[in-house]
Amino acid sequence: MPAQTIEVLDELIADFQDLPESDRLELLLEFSDNLPEPPERYAGHEDEMEQVTECQTPLFLAVEYSDEEDPIxxxxxxxxxxAPTTRGFAGVLIEGLSGQRASEILTVPDDIPNRLGLTNALTPLRLRGMSALLGRIKRNITTHLS
Incomplete structure (x- = not known):
């Protein structure tokens, strides 16, 4: 049985795959421009966020949860x-995953950068950083649920 996926993320993946390979990086950069700034409570407080050390860019993550058993x-x-490519991937994940249930996010395949068709456009180091960001999100959720 294939892994379930989140509809919004599936649509984003389809948007990337519908483009010629040469235009996918440009779309990723559009997501970079649209990455929302962290809320005021995190401004200048990256120490309260989790650093994604696998990424060569200073990348910080916070995951917040609703109070339900399967939280949003x-x-x-x-x-x-x-760091526009890193910001772009972060933007894709925020648009595709934020606001979803924890159980749904945990089913997302780990190879999202490959599914976006970016393997030839980005270095292996950048791709590893992107995969690490998704891995951190899932690990944070798993820890929160346990």
Whole structure:
């Protein structure tokens, strides 16, 4: 049985796959421009966020939860403007995953960068950082649920 996926994320993946490979990086950069700034309570307080150390860019993550048994997850990601591909991937994850149930996010395949068709556009190091960000999100959720 294939892994379930989240409809919004599936639509984003389809948007990337519908483009010629040469245009996918440009779409990723559009997500970079649209990455929301962290809420005021995190501004200048990256120490209260989890650093994604596998990423070569200073990337910080906070995951917030609703009070339900299967909580709705809110993702907050801080990435510097000089790291547009990292910001772009963070933007894809926020748009595709934030506001979804924890149980749904845990079913998301780990190879999202590959599914976006970015393997030829980005270095292996960047792809590893992107996969690490998704891994951190899932690990945070698993820890929260246990």
């Amino acid at each position: 997850v809110t993702l907050i990601i801080s990435a510097p403007p000089e």
